[in-house]
Amino acid sequence: MLIKIIVAVLLLLILASLGSGLFFLISDRGHSPRTVKALTVRITLSIGLFILLMIAYATGLIKPHGVVQREPAPAAHIQ
Numbered sequence: 001m002l003i004k005i006i007v008a009v010l011l012l013l014i015l016a017s018l019g020s021g022l023f024f025l026i027s028d029r030g031h032s033p034r035t036v037k038a039l040t041v042r043i044t045l046s047i048g049l050f051i052l053l054m055i056a057y058a059t060g061l062i063k064p065h066g067v068v069q070r071e072p073a074p075a076a077h078i079q
Contacts, residue, residue, distance in 0.1 A: 003062060007053070010045055011049070014042055014049070017039070017045060018038075018042050020038045021035050021038035024038055
């Protein structure tokens with residue numbers, strides 16, 4: 001459960017960094033290093049999240065699962 005909370009928080013931080021980068025791009029008209037710093041933070045958080053997910057998978061904290069298999073509908077007999 002803790003890993004899910006960490007992933008959710010990291011995703012929110014990534015979105016916040018993306019939003020701040022957009023805000024700085026619009027307000028500074030691209031003449032400030034704040035946009036680059038905000039996007040660098042976003043990339044760093046994204047890479048960190050990816051590494052965290054790989055470690056969590058390798059240690060068994062998260063397990064992949066597929067779509068639930070359902071029984072196939074009975075086929076109509078064609079004669």
